[in-house]
Amino acid sequence: MILLNSKKRLITLLIVLVCGIIIFFLGLGTTGLVDETPPLFAAAARAMSESGDWITPKVNGMFRFDKPPLIYWLMGFFYSLPKNEIWDSYGTLSARLPSALGSLFLMLMIGDTLFCWPQKSDRQFLTPIVASLGFALSPLIIIWSRTAVSDALLTGTLGISLLLFWRRMASENNDQCISAWVFLGFAILTKGPVAFVLALLTITSFLFSQKNWKTLLCKINPKKGFLITILISVPWYLLELVKEGKPFWDNFFGYHNFQRYTSVVNNHAEPFWFFLYIMILASLPFTPFLFHGIFKAFEDFLKSSKQSCNVAETLYIYSLCWLISVLIFFSLSATKLPSYWLPAIPAAAILITNSFINLKNSSKSYLFLWNFNILIFFGVTMAFFFSNNWLSSINDPEMPNLASELISSGIIFKAKLFFSLFTLLAIILFSLKSRNILLYLQILLLIGQSSLMPPIRKLADTSRQLPLRNISKLILDIRERRETLAMIGIRKPSLHFYSRQIVFYEPSTEEGLINLSDRLNTDRRENYEDQPDYEYKSLLVVIDEYSSGRHQWSKINHQKLGKFGIYNLWRIQKSDLNNYSKFLENSGYKSDWKNRKVEKF
Template sequence: MFGFFIFIFQLGSTGLIDETPPLFAAASRAMSETGNWLTPRVNGLNRFDKPPLIYWLMGSFYSIPGHDLWDPLGTWAARLPSAMSSLMMMLFLGDTLMKHPVRNNTFPRRTALVASLAFALSPIVIVWGRIAVSDALLCCTLGISLLLNWRTYVYKDSSNNWWSAWVVLGLAVLTKGPVAIVLTLMTLIIFGYFQKDYLTLIKKTKPLKGLCISVLISSPWYIAELIVEGKPFFDSFFGYHNLQRLTSVVNSHSQPWWFFVMMLLIASFPFTPFLISGLINYFYKILSPNRSYYINKTDNSLLNFAGSWLISVFILFTFAATKLPSYWLPATPAAAIIIALSSGKSIHDDRKVSIHYLSISFFMFLMAILLSNPEIWINTINDPEMPELASELLESGLVTRAAIYFYLPAFISLYFAIGKKSRNLILLQLPFIIFQIFVMLPIWKLADGLRQKPIREVAKQLTLLHKENEEPIAMVGIKKPSLHFYANKLIFYESNDVVALVNLSERLREENRAEWTNETTFSEGRSPTVLVVIDKKTNDYPHWQGMNAKEISSFGIYKLLRLDIGTLKQREILLKKEGVVSDWRKPRNERF
């Protein structure tokens, strides 16, 4: 029930969020409509960034009859794989701690529920569990695979189910690629080293046979894609999206070396004190001269396994050149286990648990006070795509409501810090479920109305205009893939500079990009005009002025213009005389 309200409730009430989710959704819908389930395609181009499992799942939901009726925004189908994955991971965490309680745990059911909620209430799990990308699916498949390996290790008789972990790992490889295998092997190696029980671990989990199973499940698609697409697929998927992300910065996602220290603290908020305490306990045990006394017990090895899992994610992505918040998502189940074990252990340590709850109370009061005084920070919200967000937040009363919901756990934590009875972390977790329903979801809906609804309105009008005249469609300045998704038409995307103008003019004449319906994009003579979606800031640039464009409508920060292609070509010629050279033919690793 808790998982339903956190991940499923009102999942389809808002539109897709730019920029990545509409790309996943468009590729998945195209698979459903064309019957080509091998190669993801968006806006007439192959999309090689991720393996197909997430596309297959989304596409399956798009294939359900009457989809347009029960999912008018297209978000139920796109988001359900992420939401269901997060819910499954939440349930499997609870199941693992219920079936394999830690020795001397007085309240195993409570510990299991604490772990499930600690995972589900992680800020990054809440976000990525409700958007249409592949990260939550990787977190689920990799997390379940690792927990199955640990369960196999602690089972007295694991001869009949050892393979299940490797089957699920094969699905993880079909979700994000070889990174799933790397993280699995790192976790098992680190765990085996500190557990000092390599022989038993290898004997029970059978990693060599297991990897063969994983490869057998995942490799057919990779082989088929290499046969069909060849070098472009190899260079893009293995070269750019895997190797290059580890060795060099991609898409300007450069972060300091301590980025994942910050993510460790933020991703478990507000239960971070229990995570830190658990990690201190973990490192003390594995580094202690008497570590064999502490951890060389098969039935009490979960903390060691969770710690090994978490530091594997930390090490791999800390050394990766490209760093993103979503890279920490595979560590969140491990963090939830550590939080749950730490909270269960702390029940018997009054001084330590008081410090934990006092720390939580301090940060909750700090957040509540800041939210109660929005004049301190509200002006820092300056999103050019949502210029009215700050004023809308204040008028909605959601900021005041958020402050109230932070005061509640602040007082609960303070009571637990002072009192010595009835300390139950679940009571502290429950207000955050209510916070998700009555604060976060309304804020999400408010932001959708300001940021995404104008795009959907433009797309609706474009669909009607395109039916009448079959004019080509372009979007310049701010690039929104959701325009392609909701219009379901090929869009020429360009940026806002002079090169972009020259690019657009040339592409309208020369580019031969096949749409998902296999129709040609545009042939000269079909239409003398182009429909241009342009943001108001870009529209004010001198090189986009003076072409007698006709404004059809305006939605939010976007204008819909009708521009004569001949006039655009004349501006192109003038810019070329000034030395401007087009670059749209140059290879780009990521384009749509």
């Protein structure tokens, strides 16, 4: 029996692994970095690798204190591997691998946990696969697990930590609970104190529901464990505080943690109920099963608070505490972003399996939920059939021909065909009263996203990022004596990443022109690779076609060197820029670049 279970466990994890590779890794490095944030992470990591300074992240010659270093260290490790420029020609595979690996390991942990601790006498071989796919096929997970930012890595490290905490409490042996605290330390090194707060809220609320909470608390060994977490996560913060002092304290703790939570940053203001809306979107197309799973888990929560229960069967209660902790914590935050919901998605996936198990024994709920879900499938299908009505409303100045390109590429037709088949199969399986309909539809969704997402990513890359890569290549080819480089109007950090140059970013306003003139004379930044010649007579300017038509820029003498997409490359003489800047200053305009926050360009 032990050997049989071990074989089944291995097969289950292999199936989950293959599915995870398909979702997270196929074509991971075949497109460029997507502005705005990923190039900042990638540039900081590559700078660490090439400069040898693994303590302080820097981008474009400035400190980048917005996130702790684990994400940069992992990216930098891949950038440091031999022949990186050959197997990672875009520089995107190295930057995206930490996110993909974090999601893959968490996906495996979810499957393994449900296999080793089946809930409510469920012995199904399929349930762990349903839970794993419920996590990996979340629209938010599909997007962020292939994005070079820290959110997916936080979700992976924190999610693994929380599952290890529960596994220790549910286990009958006396093994030390070290690994859970280690991963919690990694989570704090990924995105800061928020990881500890979410873990504390989840575990505390779960223990509150258990009669034997003191025994469970002792099992996770909080005194020794907390010390391990501190030893892993705190040294970098102390080193950086000693090394950089007040700028680090003000920017990391003051701005990126305290101020983000207590006030609106970068216009990311949303209503209190914002994450209820995101929760619905994040679990599509199986959201009704999430709410049914939450309802059943809440019933179990009420029962467990009144009477003792087998801890090995409390995973759904634990997941409910996990999901609600994330929901409440970020709903209270003044700044709200969809990515803040990612740490709750593993819990949501487990709660979906709660519904999957309960529905097998409840014909009334089964009929209601599947009727509701089929309506969702039908609604998505109709949205693509009437795509002409909403495609025309797309107005992206960086991709002015996106709507026509979506149609001509055949992506819309493929989406119509896929979701029509998806809805039809759901109706057929429902009529046959299949017990495993959820799994079958997940498999179809896996196949569908594997065929639809690559051309969508390629189209977006060709329209949005290829012009910036091409113009960066041109800059490297025609640059004279380390000319300084500026970007006017639309700000793209990827220009710095691809050109490997210090870039002065300014708006196309009159103040922006004065700022650029002033900064070229006073703003001296060090580049780890190629220091600009600030005294050279000319500079290179990347300017979008909307900004180039503005009066103050069109009047300056310039040499046109190339055009890619909406971006033009000019060469401007510094004397011409300085003269027009003085004219604008005499007209009442003033420089304002020194008043900006250090993390902004």
